[in-house]
Amino acid sequence: MFARSRPSFQATAQAAKASLRAARVVASDETGVRIEGTNAQHWVFHCKDAVVHQPDYSRAARVVHETMGGHVPEVWISDRYSAQQSHGHRHQTCLAHLARDTAFALEHGEDDLPLRFQLWFGRVFDFARAISTFAASTVASKKRKFDKQLAGLLCAPTSCDLAQKLQAKIGRARDQLLTFCDYPGEVDVTNNTSERKLRPWVIQRKVTNGYRAMWAAQAEADVRTTVDTARLKGANPFQVIASVLA
Known part of the structure; x- marks a missing residue:
């Protein structure tokens, strides 16, 4: 056939x-x-x-x-x-993949840094779901806020190997995490x-x-x-x- x-x-x-x-x-x-x-x-x-x-x-x-x-x-x-x-x-890197890595580090690590990353991802996901309802100025402001929060997490001190690896992995993708903010409703966050x-x-x-x-x-x-x-x-x-x- x-x-x-x-x-x-x-x-x-x-x-x-x-x-x-x-x-x-x-x-x-x-x-x-x-x-x-x-x-x-x-x-x-x-x-x-x-x-x-x-x-x-x-x-x-x-x-x-x-x-x-x-x-x-x-x-x-x-x-x-x-x-x-x-x-x-x-x-735009799939944030769902990084969120799963974060959940693994949180479950098996010995530091609260993965939890802080998890909360950050949660806020980003919530924002992404409603991004088309916000004005352009609000989206730009939110993006700056998320980026500032991320910068703090990436330079936070930690002695946990899993947390350090998570920091490095997210840090390598930093420029690809918030691209969706520049294309509201057009680019998916995952x-x-x-x-x-x-x-x-x-x-x-x-x-x-x-x-x-x-x-x-x-x-x-x-x-x-x-x-x-x-x-x-x-x-x-x-x-x-x-x-x-x-």
Whole structure:
């Protein structure tokens, strides 16, 4: 079935990729998958108008470069994985990942610094949820306040190894933590949307253990690209598939 329908879904997937390559804000993530008996990766890239799924044997930045075709968006959203860095003019690091690291340090550490970081993240998350309701001057003021608080936390003395590692990790991402404040309602503070778009692949991996051929993985990726992109516009998945195959 995939072999017969592949050309039709390839066309719609290419249209989605064209939209991605014109986007102002792009988010990405990846997860492991077995293809042809070897470890591979399933990547997802998305913007407000398109979702692109891309299987590849590599987890390197090359996949991003090939998918984006030279386009550099204004903002890139991802976790701290190195291959997903430096693809946009600015970057928003997923704060949910750092919040989880903070929770681990709080549970296993011997210092109250992780708790102070956790409270800071909580205030930022609360603000991010309501950011579109604030005036531009209020957003700018809040950003300065958060940055000042963060500076104090990053230079706070601590003898706990976990707290020191947490400080260093957050410090390396400091310039990427509050980017969302400059794009209210346009840039998410986390990369959870990317993770949700990968979830069906994770479930499939557990059920089927992967693909016997790369062409099959790419064919299904094109189908999911088509369906997920149409969902952004409120379309019914079954009707979308029927329309493409008609």
